[in-house]
Structures are given as C-alpha cells and as structure tokens.
Amino acid sequence: MSAAHQAFCQNLLQTLPAERVLDDEFHRLTYGTDASFYRLIPEVVVKVKDEDELQWVLRLAREHQVSVTFRAAGTSLSGQAVTDSVLVMLELNSWREFKVLDAGAKISLQPGIIGSQANQYLMPFGRKIGPDPATLNTCKIGGIAANNSSGMCCGTAQNSYHTLSGMRVVLANGTVIDTRTDAGRQTALNTQKPLLNELTKLATEVQANPELTAKIRHKYRLKNTTGYSINALVDYTDPLEILTHLMIGSEGTLGFISAVQYHTVPDYPHKATSLVLFPHVEAACLAVTALKPAPVDAVELIDGAGLRSVQGKAGMPANLADLNLDAAALLIDVRAPNAAELARKIAEVHTILSTQTLLFPAEFTQDPVRYAQLWGVRKGLFPAVGAVRPVGTTVIIEDVAFPIEQLAAGVRDLQAIFAKYHYSEALIFGHALEGNLHFVFTQDFSTPAEVDRYAGFMDDVAQLVAVKYGGSLKAEHGTGRNMAPFVELEWGQDAYQLMWKIKRLFDPENLLNPGVVLNEDPAIHLKNLKPMPATHELVDRCIECGFCEPVCPSRNLTLTPRQRIVAWREHARLKTSKNQVGLQAWDKAFAYQGLETCAIDGLCSTRCPVGINTGELVRALKTEQHGATAKKIASYAQTHIAPITQMTRFGLNAAAFKGKVLGNENFTRITQGFSKLTGDRSPIWHDAMPRGAKAAVPQAQGSNGQAVYFTACVTRSMGTAVSDSETRDLPEVMQSLMQKAGFAIITPKVVSSLCCGLPFASKGLPDQALESMTQLEAALWEASEQGKYPIVCDTSPCTLRLIECATKPMHFYETAGFIHKFLLPHLTLKPQDEPIALHITCSARKMGLDKILRELVKRCAPQVIEPEEEGCCGFGGDKGFMTPELNAAALARLKQQLPEGCHEGVSNSRTCEIGLTLHSGRQYRSVAYLVERCLG
Template sequence: MNHRTIDLKLQQQLELLRDAMDGEFFFSLSDRLMYATDASAYRELPLAVAYPRNKEDIKKLIRFARDHKTSLIPRTAGTSLAGQVVGHGIVVDVSKHMTRILEINKQEKWARVEPGVILDELNLVLKEHELFFGPETSTSNRCMMGGMLGNNACGAHSLVYGSTRDHTIEVSTILSDGNEAVFGPLSNKEFETKCHGDTLENQIYRNISGILNQPENREQIKKEYPDPEIKRRNTGYAIDLLLNTQPFKAEGELFNFSKILAGSEGTLAFTTEIKLNLVDLPPKHKALVCVHLESIEDALEANLIALKHKPVAIELMDKAILDLTKENIAQNKNRFFIQGDPGAILIIEFAAKNEQEIHEKAKFMENEMRNQNYGFHFPVVTSTDIPRVWALRKAGLGVLSNMKGDAKPVAVVEDAAVHPRVLPAYIKEFVEILKKYNKDCVYHAHIATGELHLRPILDLKNPDDVQLFHQIAKETAYLVKKYKGSLSGEHGDGRLRGEFIPIMIGEHNYQLLKDIKNTWDPDHIFNPGKIVDTPLMNTSLRYQPGQQTKEIETVFDFSNDLGILRAAEKCNGAGACRKTELVGGTMCPSYMATRDEKHSTRARANILREFLTHSAKKNPFDHQEIYEAMELCLSCKACKSECPSSVDVAKLKAEFLQHYYEEHGIPLRSRIIANIATINLLGSYLPVVYNFINQNPFLAKLNAGILGFSKKRKFPLLSSRRLEKWLVKNGQYASKEYPNGKVYLFNDEFTRFNDADIGIKTILLLNKLGYEVIIPKHLESARTFLSKGLLRKAKQIANKNVALLYGIVSDETPLVGIEPSAILTFRDEYPELVDNALKEESKILASYALMIDEFLEREMKAGNISKEAFTSDRRKIKLHGHCQQK
C-alpha cells in the first residue's frame, strides 16, 4: 500500500508519547491514511496523528519531534488546497479540543480565540455583540481561525474587509525550542529590547532586524515583491510588509510579527491563541445583482464597470460550474435566479443604509453595462434569497468533483492574483498557454480583486498531464511575475507553489526567507517542505502517474460514476462534512457527535478509496479498517444532498457491507434489523403479547442484551391493527365521490406495523380532499436491508416491487408514501439496484413516487386542492424533518 511501517522500537516510543499526552494520539494505519490528504492533489502518509488538549501537549510533541528528528504538521479543518497539511511527520489536529473563544472585548472590538474555533461559530457568538470577523472564506462553516491565520485567508468580501492578516492583532505561539512567545505590536524601544538576549525569541528579532536594515535587501524586496496595491498576496513570508513598519519606516505602523505569521502556514511557530480585530456588523440593507453574460471575456470587462460603482463584493461563476450545480441536489434548488444558459454570471453585492441607495447603485451600474453591451439579464436578489446565491457560489469547489471521468479541474494556478485593471490582459495570455496544450479551464471566484480561480482540466493519473501540471504552473508563474502579481492570493504556497517562489520574488529574497525559516525553526520541526525547500510540485500526488482505476464488481450500478472507486474519488477533501450542529444542516451526524475526523464523510470516502485502490485481496472490500470507518455512519444520506461533490456514503457503505459480510458473515443484530418487517408481521398476529414483551423492563433489557442493542433503547411497539386491514374493514371515507381521482398509497413496513394511525389519518385526509386511496399489492421497501448492507436481498425486493407497480402507477395515479426513507427507495436506490431489464421501468416508476407532502404541494399548485379545504384555525405544530427527506 505504499506506506512506511512502524518498527517495534518506534512503536514503543509512540506509545510512551501517547500515554504522556492529555489529548489523544493515534498511529494505526487507518488513522494515518485519513490524514494523508487534504483538499489538494497531494498525499503523504504521516507518522502519527495527535489531538492536543492544551499547550503542554504541544510542548511534548515538539520535544518528541526534536528528539526523534521528525516534524509536526499543524492542522485545523484540513481544507487547504496547496498541500499545506500533508507531510510525513506527526499531524497535530487542534480542531477537537483547542476550540475555545477565550475573551471578547466589545468596547475595544477584539476577541481572543484558540486556533480550532470555527469562523461561522465565532460570528454567531459575536453577533450578540453586534460585531463580526470580517474575512469570510467559502469554507466558513468549518474553517478555523488557526488555518485562516496560516493561510492569510480572505473571502468574497475582501474588497471591504481585506485578509486575516489585516485583522490579526497578536499571536501566542510555542517556538521550536518549546518556549512560549507572544507576537504583537511593538514600539521602537520594545523592538530594540527584544533584539537583545540569548533566547530563541531574541534571535528571531535580531535576524529580522539584520535583514531589513541591510540596504541591498531593502532594495531587492521593493523591486521583486508583488504590487503593493494587490489586496490578495500570499507569496512567501510577508517581509515586504514588515519593511513598511517601524523602525524600518518612520511613518509606518508599529512592528508586528503577526504580519508574517499570517500566511506562514505553520512553518515558523505553533499557534495557540490569536487576538483578532473585530468590525461592526455590515449594513442591514443589501442586494445582489446577478449579471448574466455571454462569455468570460465579457465578465472581465463588466467587472471593471462594476468596480466603479463601489460594490462590497464581486464574484464570478462560469458556465462549467453553473452546469455542474444542476447535478447537485442541494445546489440545484439555489439556481432560482438563473435564466437561460449564461456563459458566466457576476454576483455583485451592494450594501447601504437604505434600500433606495442600493437600488440606485444597481440601476446605474446596469445602465452602464447595457450601454456597453455587457449582460443580458440583471436579476436583483434580496432578503432571505441572498444566502442561497452565496451558497451556490461557495459550492463551486465541491461541485467540480462531479465532472465525470478522471480529468478534473485541478488546483494548480487557481490562486494567482493580479491588479484588476490588468486582469483581462493576464487572462488572455493565460488562455494562450492552455491553448498551446489543448486544455480547457474552469473560471470562478474573486474577480473583483484580480484573483480568478483558474482550474485547468487535467487527469493526474495520466503521466503526460502530471508533467503538464508542472509545466502550466511554471509558465503561469512567469506570467504572474510579468504582471507584478502574487502567485498565491489566499490559498497559500504550500508545496504546490513553493517551488516557484524564487521566480516570484527573486533568488536573493528567497534566500532571505530560508534564513528566516532556519532562524525560527533550525531543526525544521514545523511543517517542513512548505514555502521554502519544497519538493517538486508534481511529486507525492494523491494518484500515482499511470495508475489504473480498478474495475470492481458491485451490486449497485455505479456506471454513472464510472465505477465505485471513482464514486469514492469524488471526495476532493473540501470537508463540508465537518461542519457542526451550530451552523445548520444534517451532514454529518456522526462527526457532529464525536468531532473525530474518522467519523466524517470525508474520512469514510478516503479510507474506502485507499483500501480499494491498494488492496491485494481477491475481495478488495475485506478490510476491517473500512468496517470501522463505516461503523457509525447512520446512512442518513445527508451527504448525497449536502456534500457539494455529492458523495453518497450511505450507498458506498451498503455496497461495502454486502461484500464484507460475504467474507465474515452477517451479525445477528444486522439480520434482526434487516428482517424487522417479517418479525413485525409475525408479531402483528398477537400485538398485545409482542408489545408486552417489549414494554416489560426485564424482558426488554434481556432482549437488548442478546441482540446487541443498547439497554436504554426502547423497541418500537406494534399498532393494534395493520393499515391494510383497517382499509378493508372501513372502506373509503363516507363520501362516495372522489372528484380528484385515485392515488396509490405505498403501505411501507413502518407505517403498516408501527404507525398505522398515521396511515389511517393520511387516508382520511386524502379522502376528504377528494381522492380515492388504494393500497396496491407490493412488498416492503427494502430500506432496512439497504441500511444494513444486505443488497442482494434488497435487489430481489426492488425487482418485485418494480414489476408489481410499473404499469399501475402513473402521473395521474401516483404512488404516494408517508415514510420518506421508504418511498424514496424508489427514487434513490431502485434505479441503480434493479436488474438491467427493469432499469427503464424503474426510472419511470421513480418519477411517479412522491412523498405525501410533495403530492399535496403538487395538487395545490395544479388547483386540485384549494385553501378553503383547510381550517383557518391557527395551531402550533412540531416539525421534525426526516434526514432522508432533507
């Protein structure tokens, strides 16, 4: 599997470290594989993974790294795009324990946080104080402040709020010698004092003083560093900014090392606390003008017009991304403002103290664009629809993985920033580079600040494209240099762009960066191989050049993804599954409960991909590591809709379990759950006895213990009568006329046995609304077999249900279901599960299968149900949405 083994001596040393830590420490192969990748193209197997609980744990890790000549890779959400958090050392994940908001000062507008605080969660708390942290990334619901500092993250509104560096007041760190140091603003006298002494901190200050006081260095920095007017600039360490502070520039700001710690990618020190500047909440009145354009070229020119009207943000989405959002369940709903088939859309946000001012700005801008023949549709989006548009834009990175095949839009030159006035010329030359190699590109994101995310479409399993990966990056670096730009605007250098820093800032300045790194971190403990001394950027990739994707036989039809392995490969590591319950959504409940990476959607996809790719076994699913990763997956299918890449882990898990059980047998508990409909059928002949057994405390606990259930769990009880028996006995509602025709009710196994009263009320409601209700002949839905991975049995049921119901159900007489997880099997699983001979029938049947709420909504829109049919009484109801319904 191309991994380093840990010998007995090293294992013993790692065990001692684990036992000494207050937090957790892991070095099993599966734990290491989960942290071998981030959201970039890279893969490096770490030595171990640590979840430090406090500063003392970090000091122990530093001491171990120094003594054993290994390294530490600081990590938060692991969403980096340039390989910043992959490496062969110990990954130090602060996202689980170091998550406290330590202090908020409303009067002085600052907050002190630990590095594992999530941006959206911080802003939720700050909202109560009418403040927020300005820089806002597209990953704001899971990115953390330590990562934002390390990458100097920006966001869509950087026109107004700049970057994380602009809002960092002070950084508390642990240095490579294990001592603590706080870096904040210093007066000239304080700076001079810091330069004297024998500590590592003193050496660090002396080093920068010597560098920035040297005339040749000053001249080279001013000459070679990017245009200072560029807002987004992350190339190397920001010593050009330090040169403009006191004591090196008399009228400059106070010297503050946090200027270079922002964007240093954890290569200089380990961050433990950050003091952040806060700003007032943005104006309440805002609107988006979503300008539809014919082409990227038109968008580049329209952007320059928009900038003149002082918007707070301008973002671009190109046709490729817009088309891919159609295939994502959640994002397809957010396309409400799109008309026709635009070649590009500019999302332009205006904010002001009143709505009139906003609409005036929007209208003036629209008129100017129309006069110059840019744009053909200018919808204005306001109020609660604004977050939906931004959600569509933020999903851009994730949906790119939905592009079918091995060729994907890759992060390689996606982060280059130039001044907006030269952006059209820069893009024109960039397109010529791609034309030379006959490659296409995806364009999106921060057009306002001159940083379009440009993603060439490459197949990094193909050796030729791996070489192009390097060649395009190199040629683009020279092009960005020509326009005095920054090769990284916000995503960082990492190991993706570090190789080209000498091109960007000159060899002289590059040697200064190496000098700084060697002073701060002489043993290269902190994240080596990033920014300086980086390996070749087209090595240690996630896929080996020339790697053939295995064809693996499956029960489910994965042909739409070109096989199960490519279905797992759709996960690009963006980490949308790592959001918590505080910021909304359903994905991923097991991660929300544990905050462990191993219980995230991303980890499950990574583990499955790794073992299926590298397994030498006849049955590639026969790995206990995959079983452990999948164990806490609830099969809620939230990932299918909420994951921007539409990674359906519930489907992957079911397929895995089928093959795993073929080697190891089916556990009793899984058999019981899968066959619950049969058990309930037998119990329904004597429901009183069945319910007594399950309600009796002693018997219920005894059964739970035997069957492997929690003794705290209550077993579902049976209804006193089965739904179909009630319908036979009671017939339809008293009225004999049904003006709206008939519907077929899917008598699912849960409603039928456990909640017959809900079924009865559904029938009565439909009768009252003018529908005849018929329960057709069918089997159970197979949901329980699907959730426990017994796919071959589920396939038999699906085949029979399709055969029984196709030809009966139609658009006029749909199949209506009460239990979402049951009726949705017809739409979600059956078309990919049934025999080939039944596929077309299954797809047609799926289009006629509706949840009860969908059916009622459809009929109301069609005018078949009027509002007068319902009471005008106001009532409070409790609504708990089904996970698979969401």
C-alpha cells in the same frame, strides 16, 4: 517507522491514550490525506485535545528530532497539511471554545471551530468574521488564520491579517504568547525580549530599505499568500503585532495558533446579485476597473469556458447556450443595512454598467432562492470540472493575482498557456476586484510525460504571473509545497532570504512543517503526487476536498466519507498489486471502520460539490458481500413484516417489564454483559428505549379534507420511551390532530404488512427493498385513489424513500410538512412558555424541510434551540441499537449545547429520537406531540 519516531510514540503513549496515537497503516493513510494533489503518509497521527497536550507533543518532537505538521480541517489545496513525519490533528470535540466580545465587535475563537459556526455565533449581533472562503462550511479557524484565507467578498481589507485583534500562539519551543489581553501582552513583553528584539531589528532593516519596502507594499496591494506575511515588518513597529501578523499565513511553519481574536465586520441583511454577460473578457475586465470604486461587495469573473460548464444549471440564464467561448460574465454582489440603501447602491452600479459593453442589460435579483442559485453555481465551478474529469486524473485549481489594470491581458495570456499545453478543459474564474483568478484543469500524473507537461505549464505560469506582470502566484490558497519552489522567483533574493531568517528565528531546528512555504528543492512541487485510481463508479468523481466531513456522524469515531473513499481507493491499489496479505488486512480494518460505522444517511451528498453519496458505496459493498443465506433470511423477513412488528412490540414490552422489575440500571448492566457475549449482536437496554407500540389503526372523520395516513413499521413497533410520562403512541397523536383539524384519515389495506423497504436497502439488499416498495406503492396508489389525496408518512426517512422511489404520481408528506400545509390552517396554536430543542433529521434536510420545521416549532415555543452540529445523529435505523458507539460519538456534544432551561426536544423520526433522548438527557418526541399539546 524510524527509530526516532518509535521512541517518540513510546514516550507519547505515557501521556496520551492509544486511541489518539495512531501508527497503523490504515489510519496513517486515511487520516493523512488532505484536499491537495499530494500524498505523504505520516509515520504517526496524534490527536490533541488541549494546549498542554500540544506542548507535550512539541517537547517530545524536539527531544527526538522529528518534525510536526498541524492539521485543522484538511481542506488545504497546496500541500501544506500533509507530512511523512508526525501529523497533529485537533481532537474533534475539543478546541471549540469561543467568546463574543464588545457586543459582537470582536470574537475570540479556538482553532477547531468551523468558519460558518463562528458566523452563527455572531448572527444575533448582525456581524460576521471577515474571511469568507468558499470552504467556509468546512474549514476551521485554525486553517483560515494559518493560510490567511480570504474569499469572494473578503477582498484584502477583511482577511485574517487585516481583521486580527489578538492571538494566542504556541511557539516551536512550547512557549505560549497571548496578545488578546493587555495582561497577556505585558507578560509576553516581559518574558520574550530576545525574540521580540530580533523582530524589531528585522523590521528596522526592512523599513530602511526603500526598494524592498516598495516591493512589499506593491505585492500586498494585491491578494498575496506567497511566502510569509512580511508586510508585517512594514506595517507595524510593535514587535507583538509583527509576531502575530507573521503567524497569519505561515501555514504552521512558525508556530501553532491556539486562539484567534478577530475584529468582526457587518453582515448586512439586504443583498442583491446580478450575472452580467459581456461579449469578451476585455469588456468584462474594463467593467471591473470601472466598478472598483463602486459600492459593490463582490465582483466575480467567469470566462467563456466556465459559463459553458454551468449552462443548464438551476438559476442560469437560458441564453448561455448561445454564447461562444469568447464571452465572459461578472457576478456582481451588492449589500446594505436597509432596503433604501441597497436600492441606491444598485442604481449607482447600473449607472456604471450603462457605460460598459454588455450583451444584455443587467438585472439584479433580491430573491433568496435565485440569489443562492447564482452564488451556488459560482461556487460549483471547481467541482464542475471535477465531475467530468477522466477517471484516474486529478483536478487542480491554481490561484494567482494580477494588477487589476492588467487583468484582461493576464486572462488572455493564461488562455494561451492552456492552449500551448493542451489543457482544453481549463476554465477561469475569480475575485475580479482584487485581480485574483482561479483556473481549474484536470491532470494525469500517472506517466512521466504527463508530469513533464505539468512542470512546463507551471514554469510558464510562474514566469507570466510573477515576472511579466509582477503579480502573486498564490493569492489566497497558501504557498504550501505547490508554490514553494517559486517563492524566490516572485519575491527576489533579498525578500527570500528575509523569509528564511524569519523561519530560523521561530523554528531554528526546522521541525515545524518543513518544506512548506520555503523549500530549496526546485522540483518539490512535482514529487509525492497523489494517485487517484479507479475504485467504484459511485465515488470515482471524488476530489477528496473534505466538504462532506462536518456532517458525518462517524467523524469522531472512525472515518469520514472522504476517508472511506481514500481507504477504498487503496483497496483498489492493493488488489491490482496482488498483495493478498496486505489486502486482507486492509479489508479487515475497513469492515468496521468503513462499513459497520457508516450510518448510510447520505447527508454527505448534500455537502459534496459533485453530489457523491458515500453511503451508496457502503450499500453497494454490502450487497456484494451478502451470500445466499442472508438473502433468504431477508426474503423471509420481507414477506413477514406483520409478525415481525408484532414480535418487536412484544419484545419491547417484555424488556420494559424486566427493566421495571429489576431496575433499569441493573437491567442495563445485564444487557451489556449479554451484548459482549454475543459479540455486540444484541442491543443494550436503557431508559430511552421505547415501549412496544399499540396495534391500533388510527381513524378520523372530517370535512376539511382527506389524507392517506401510512404508519411506518417503526411507528407500528415502537411507542414512547419507558422513561417518558407521555404514553400515547404517535398514531394516536396524529389521529387527534387530524380530528381537531377536521381531516379524515384514509388507511391503506393490510397496512400491518407494508414497509417502504428502507431496512433492507440500508443493509445492501436491493431486491427485497424493491419488492417492499412495490407492494407499498400499489397499496398507497389504491388508497389515495390514484394520487387524488395527499399521503402522510409519520417517519421522515421512510417519507424520503417514498419520494425518491415511487414511480406513480403521488404527493408524499412527512409529519411536519403535512401539519404545516394541511392542518395548521384549521388549528389555533397557543405557544408554550419553555424553549424547545429541534433536531432536523438527515432525511428532512434532504427534503428541504429545515425552514418548515423551524417555523412550526417557532409557532409552539418562545425559542427554538438548534445545536451547532448539522450532521446526522448516527442512529441510522438499527445502528443505534447494534453499533451504539456511532450514535454516542455523533451526539457527544449535544448535552452541553442545550441550556438548562430547555427540557425537551422534537424531531420527526422515532429512532433518531431514541438516541437524542439518551444523549441529551431530555425527552425527544415527534413534533406532532408539541403541536397537539399547543392546541390547548
């Protein structure tokens, strides 16, 4: 670390806690990685939680002359969120304030809010924010605004630039400007006259230059994020409007956007889509031109290679396999406020398409499942290449725009360049209405020859797009480092020098993200390329996009799935380099950061474009670490399930008694001290801990049906919380429900010794897990009379394991699913008066039970409250007992997200309910308790 950075860190630590100033090698690499194909390792990573801290960081940066780069979600693709200096990240539980204004017509958002969360806030008003990038479920408002992200339906009219209502921005010198209110605007006009006068002067000069003004208007007729948003100097005369609109798309090089206020747009409930096939790309592009004035919300072009990559995917027409590579498709989307208007729009589109050359008649679908499948496949085109790329290569997605009237010629010319440089796997897709094309290909950067190939390819693409067609080299992914050398080629010298004037006006010391957007090094796009070494077959397909991060429970504590993979890739590099000292230090850090604090819930796989489950990597690594002794202990436990559950019940009841005698607070302090003495190997007691369950076997008779009821070992061990007024165990409640519904219970033989094996699987003990599963499957097969009767398991994670691992044809249901399908038809529910909080477990999400759980709870309560976090609660089997900080970090915002009038919650996993109760201050129980209570 340089002397300047050392002094910077020392001063920083006088104000910020050490856990938010990270200068060790492990965190600098893992936290310093973004979705681009560039690798720069920061000297220090700083997590800031508010504007005061940010201003302090900027003051110290000026004092020590160290540069600063801002990072939101790190989904940027062009190298704008990496640095070899100071990386400033948003502390994840901060920067989350928002305010809906004017009945949803506007919304003010801090930069740490995920884009899809903003739309959730607006959903009750039938509105949404304009930008709709494919990363909307991951990227954050700060990045959306700083990159002027757009998307599939956004076009140019609804991006951040055109929907901006106001902004709060921190300049390089620490000055705060807020244009969201009249008072804030007046303060800025009174205090920032020198800066605002200079902006007015620049606007006057540009508007007096007809040639430059015409060029700017032409360039922004297209989607364009190359360089700065100098259209602000043509579109506005108000200097505050010029300032805030220059910030849009500035990629953190002009200031820090600490809040954005948007004009919102309608979110129409009625939608239809159609995948229309054409014999060749020219026919598709002619149809795009015809559709431009039509009432369509999106028209996505997919070339023949793209269609071939997704044939066989769910929702795709079977005839894709018969098409050749000349074929192309348009995915056309139509939306309306009501069904009649939607039908009228579809009819108009059909009329236009009837004049075009189609391979098959267009068919629109309004079915939500089919609709989601078609758009899911479109969004999956980028990872479709990533999933099949050779190990060690990188997936690159470029992003250009042609004038729409030259779109077909542009596509053909791009395909010719692919052929010239032997990118045979490349495919093209994009937002055709705006002439915006993405093209995806794989690239090996491990040899000079491969780097030269990429360099030649980029030079040819730049000449083709910027010079031959007058298009934009970066339509929506931001300039970054990737396209910085080509800004002058696209814009010309006058506009390029104008951009440098803007940079120097806002950041005269060049301390904000230097080298991004503007860079005088003509080869910067070929430097600091990210290595992608093979590390493990389970994760080698990872493209480090970061889509997994919002649902990871350890994201606020240690590492995310992306960061775990980055760390293990570095392990592979260190192992190859034979740096034993470095390798040992790295693995020591990874043991806690990567292994112990991974909940192994697998929810990351549901967000991963290529389905990677990082928990499987953690399991595999744990398996490799287990010695003979650990395996013997596991084998003993596997064959003694019944006495172990009996001992657990006894231990929980003994602890509950001690808590009652000593007082729960006193007993908690005692167990905390004992946990420290044992090296955190013993659990800490609290009043959300369960009593020991009763050993009773549920029984019920009835004539409406029969079902096998398997009480999971966690349910056989753990009753309700010691603080809970409800003392009945879950099997008692399920017995009551089934009796009232007239359903007979079939109990497997020797149920007390049965386990699905999940506790062993999660600890990387596959042999013992398999043995447990085999025994359970045999028992359930017999009890169900070879699959004749449904099987209900009262714990969601165990049900998922049964579904995934059973080899015989049986039908498995967890609590909510079983109640919904089999019991509700025979029951009458009377909703209670109070709202209910709902936690949908990771396993329930993976089983697709979200809708059923919501519907079930809605029938029992006037309001269902779901906290905005969709991730795992972090309890992870026994991790909530042995690594409680993981559960605490995952649920850090839960209590503040539940309103005062909400006094209880439901879920469908007993261990998850323990942590939810502890960290929410409400009692969480199985959804079965709520349903049973609402029977009256």
